[in-house]
Amino acid sequence: MTIREASAVGVEPVVLTSESTVVGLYEPEETDRAGYQSEAELEAAFIRQLQAQAYEYVSFASEDELVANLRTQLEALNDYSFTNEEWKRFFAQSIRTRSGGGDEIAEKTRRIQEDHVQTLIRDNGESKNIRLIDKQHIHNNRLQVTNQYVVDTGAHHTRYDVTVFVNGLPLVHIELKRRGVPIREAFNQINRYQRDSFWAGAGLFGYVQIFVISNGTQTKYYSNTTRFDHVTESTRGKRESKAANSDSFEFTSWWSDAANKPITDLVDFTRTFFAKHTLLALLTRYCVFTTAQKLLVMRPYQIAATEAILQRILTASANKQTGTVAGGGYIWHTTGSGKTLTSFKTAKLAAGMEGIDKVIFVVDRKDLDHQTIKEYNRFADGTVSANQSTNQLSRQINDPDTSIIVTTIQKLSNFVGRNRKHAIYTGHVVLIFDECHRSQFGDMHTAITKAFRNYHLFGFTGTPIFAANSGSSGNVQLRTTEQAFGDQLHTYTIVDAIRDKNVLPFRIDYIDTIKMPDAVRDAEISAIDTERALLAPERLAQVVGYIREHFDQKTRRNSSYTLGQKRVLGFNSLFATASIRAARAYYMEFKRQQEGLGPDRRLTVGI
Numbered sequence: 001m002t003i004r005e006a007s008a009v010g011v012e013p014v015v016l017t018s019e020s021t022v023v024g025l026y027e028p029e030e031t032d033r034a035g036y037q038s039e040a041e042l043e044a045a046f047i048r049q050l051q052a053q054a055y056e057y058v059s060f061a062s063e064d065e066l067v068a069n070l071r072t073q074l075e076a077l078n079d080y081s082f083t084n085e086e087w088k089r090f091f092a093q094s095i096r097t098r099s100g101g102g103d104e105i106a107e108k109t110r111r112i113q114e115d116h117v118q119t120l121i122r123d124n125g126e127s128k129n130i131r132l133i134d135k136q137h138i139h140n141n142r143l144q145v146t147n148q149y150v151v152d153t154g155a156h157h158t159r160y161d162v163t164v165f166v167n168g169l170p171l172v173h174i175e176l177k178r179r180g181v182p183i184r185e186a187f188n189q190i191n192r193y194q195r196d197s198f199w200a201g202a203g204l205f206g207y208v209q210i211f212v213i214s215n216g217t218q219t220k221y222y223s224n225t226t227r228f229d230h231v232t233e234s235t236r237g238k239r240e241s242k243a244a245n246s247d248s249f250e251f252t253s254w255w256s257d258a259a260n261k262p263i264t265d266l267v268d269f270t271r272t273f274f275a276k277h278t279l280l281a282l283l284t285r286y287c288v289f290t291t292a293q294k295l296l297v298m299r300p301y302q303i304a305a306t307e308a309i310l311q312r313i314l315t316a317s318a319n320k321q322t323g324t325v326a327g328g329g330y331i332w333h334t335t336g337s338g339k340t341l342t343s344f345k346t347a348k349l350a351a352g353m354e355g356i357d358k359v360i361f362v363v364d365r366k367d368l369d370h371q372t373i374k375e376y377n378r379f380a381d382g383t384v385s386a387n388q389s390t391n392q393l394s395r396q397i398n399d400p401d402t403s404i405i406v407t408t409i410q411k412l413s414n415f416v417g418r419n420r421k422h423a424i425y426t427g428h429v430v431l432i433f434d435e436c437h438r439s440q441f442g443d444m445h446t447a448i449t450k451a452f453r454n455y456h457l458f459g460f461t462g463t464p465i466f467a468a469n470s471g472s473s474g475n476v477q478l479r480t481t482e483q484a485f486g487d488q489l490h491t492y493t494i495v496d497a498i499r500d501k502n503v504l505p506f507r508i509d510y511i512d513t514i515k516m517p518d519a520v521r522d523a524e525i526s527a528i529d530t531e532r533a534l535l536a537p538e539r540l541a542q543v544v545g546y547i548r549e550h551f552d553q554k555t556r557r558n559s560s561y562t563l564g565q566k567r568v569l570g571f572n573s574l575f576a577t578a579s580i581r582a583a584r585a586y587y588m589e590f591k592r593q594q595e596g597l598g599p600d601r602r603l604t605v606g607i
Contacts, residue, residue: 019277020258020304020307021277021278021281021282021285021286021303021304021307022256022257022258022272022278022300022303022304022307023257023258023272024257024258024259025257025258025259025261026257026261026263026268026272028263028265028267028268029267029268029271036179037178037179037216038178039176039177039178042176042178042179042216042266043147043161043162043176045267046162046174046176046266046270047145047147047162049267049270049271049274050145050164050270050274051145053270053271053274053275053276054143054276055143055144055145055164055274055276056142056143056144056145057144057145057146058144058145058146058165059146060146060149063151063201063202063204066149066204067091067202067204069144069165069168070095070167070168070169070204071087071091071168072168073142073144073165073167073168074130074132074167074168076142077131077134077140077141077142077167078130078131080128080130082120083123085123086120086121086122086123089120089121090118090120090130091202094111094118094119094120094130095202095204096202096203097111097203097206104199104203104206105206105224105225106225106293108203108206108207109209109224109225109289109293109295110289110293111132111207112132112133112169112171112207112209112283113209113287113288113289113295114289116131116132116133116135117129117130117131117132118130118131118132132167132169133166133167133169133283133284135284135285138277138280138281138284139276139277139280141166141167141280142166142167142168143164143165143166143276143279143280144164144165144168145162145163145164145165146162146163146165147160147161147162147163148160148161149163151200151201158193158196160173160193160205161173161174161175161176162174162175162176163205163208164274164279166280166283169204169207170204170205170207170208171207171208171209171210171283172208172209172210172211172212172279172283173190173205173208173210173211173212174211174212174213174214175187175189175190175211175212175213175214176213176214176215176216176266177213177214177215177216178215178216179215179216179217180215180217181215182215183213183214183215183218183219183220184249186213186214186215187213187249187252190211190213193205208224209223209224209283209287209295209297210222210223210224210282210283210297211223211224211226212269212273213252214266214269216265216266217264217265217266218264219255219263219264219265219266219269219273220252220253220254220255221252221253221255221273221297222251222252222253222297223287223294223295223296223297224295225293225294225295226248226251226252226295250501253297253299253300253500254300254500255269255272255273255300256300256301256500257272257300258300258301258304258490260300260301260491260492260496262499262500281303282297282298282303285349286298286302286303286306286345288341288344288345288379288380290378290379290380291377291378291379291380291381292378296341296379298341298342298345299338299502301333301337301490301492301496302333302337302338302341302342302345304490305331305333305342305346305489305490305492306342306345306346306349308329308331308489308490309329309331309346309350309458309489310346310349310350310353312327312328312329312456312458312489313327313350313353313356313430313456314353316328316456317355317428322428322453322454322455322456323452323453323454323455325457325483325484325485325486326486326487327455327456327457327486328431328455328456328457328458328459328485328486329458329459329485329486329487329488329489330436330458330459330460330461330464330481330482330485330486330487330488330489331458331459331460331461331488331489331490331491332461332462332464332488332490332491332492332493333460333461333462333490333491333492334462334492334493334494334496334497334503335462335463335494335503336497336502336503337462337492337497337502337503338502339434339460339462340372340375340376340434341379342460343361343432343434343460344375344376344379344380344383346432346458347359347361347384347404347430347432348380348383348404350430350432351403351404351430355428356428356429356430357424357427357428357429358397358402358403358404358405358424358427358429358430359403359404359405359429359430359432360405360407360412360429360430360431360432361384361404361405361406361407361432361434362407362408362409362412362431362432362433362434363406363407363408363409363433363434363435364408364409364410364434364435370386372406372434373386373406376406383404384404384405384406385402385404385405385406386406386407387405387406387407387411389411390411390414390415390418393405393407393411393412393415394415394418394419397415397422397424409433409444409445409448410444412444412448413444413447413448416447416448416451417447420451422451424452425451425452425453425454426453426454427454428454428455429452429454429455429456430455430456430458431448431452431455431456431457431458432458432459432460433457433458433459433460433485434460435460435461435462436459436460436461436481436484436485445484457485457486458485458486458489459481459484459485461481464480464481464482464488465479465480465481466480466481466482467479467480509554511546531578531579531582534578534582535581535582535585537589540585540586540589541589541593543586544586544589544590544593545593547575548590548593548594548603551573551603554573555571555572555573556571557569557571575605583607584607587605587607590603590605591605
């Protein structure tokens, strides 16, 4: 039933939302893709598909034609006609940038991501705002596609595969290889474009935000700074270049549906990633330009989680479910998958929603409070407000200009205890809990949710608590993550992350130090004091000796790598035991075996 048909029979929709950026569940088209297809045929089919998806095909014989098209598109977007002098002035001051290298890319990226409204000084001296891209009404932006654009003014004659223009600016570039050729070759070819020609002429191709590489069968995307990092690193020594290229390529991403099913074939990728709404939403809402001048393009599972929360806020508000678990939910994303970026973008977009008074991001320890603020400020300095005390938290809650607050659950609980009748409790508030594990299921959680009455409660976790592992202690109504926070809104597990190579896989070396016949039942050996056997001094000495002998090998202690700007030797390690008693016993054994050893041979052991 359509909206019009529903209205005709007296049924009105509760809430209307825009389409999702990430398709819910994608089923590939049944087509024959097994036959041979040249690169030219792949490109032609790709162009035809984009045209079928309402992209306008354009062709440019020169940069002058490309610049003329840019003027036409910006005039249409802004409903304004430049005079020749105004265009010349605007193009020189607000479009063309000649700072060179990474600074030029960063400047143009900032212009698209943050400063997309530029000021034109008209011939009469008045100022007028000119939008390069419309971020509020994204379908006002016009999409065009061209292929085989030739650049003769660079270091070499260059012919680009396919470029997508948004309002006349080249914002997405696609490099294709025929099926069977590794997509890394397309990645490396874009490297050559940066070195030889992206800077040429007016440097308009420096505006490209997202690159797509495909061999028809495999398709990935990545940001412009991933590409520039690759170029910068590859100018180093030959040995370093090999490692750098590998690292940069690892930051390319797969596209998928909301169920985390990869969408890799170019036909399917084009239907989803290059859907006009999806591409425009990705460019305008789901990119983050960090304080380190890195462009982060969010991955599909991050976008799906963000939109699931925003959708829940809308539907719960319309259905009068605020102040209940039905008005919230939780996100299960594995550790290392970028939950902080997801929560940052969620908090920022939620704070901008009509009717939302505050977004409060809650952590459960002071060190996480500092770490979250540091990460948030890396994404956008000054976006969020931290607090060192409950009094400072109170001032931020009272300040109408403070829209996003990061605090600890302890400070928020103290605030609730000191302010029984604060106006914020009836305000429309979004509470986002980081790492919503068992420690947040207690009295403080109950006090906070009792005080706030018009709230949405969301949690992020890599380790949700289900009924099977909930235990039997504490509040019987708050034993699982679902009981405390509501429905599971999106999932991205360690299995998904390992498949996508977003986290490292497990490597297990198992050493059995106590052997028993498999046929022996536990009941028959219940009299054996297992803990005494495990903590026997002879066994402890052998285990510690083995660890000391193999520590350098397992942690690559004699190898170095770069972390940030620092050279680091090897990795740290975590030693887990079954009890505090066992931890103390091992600590004393390490201490005994290392007595008299020099600093270079001694392991630093903390407990």
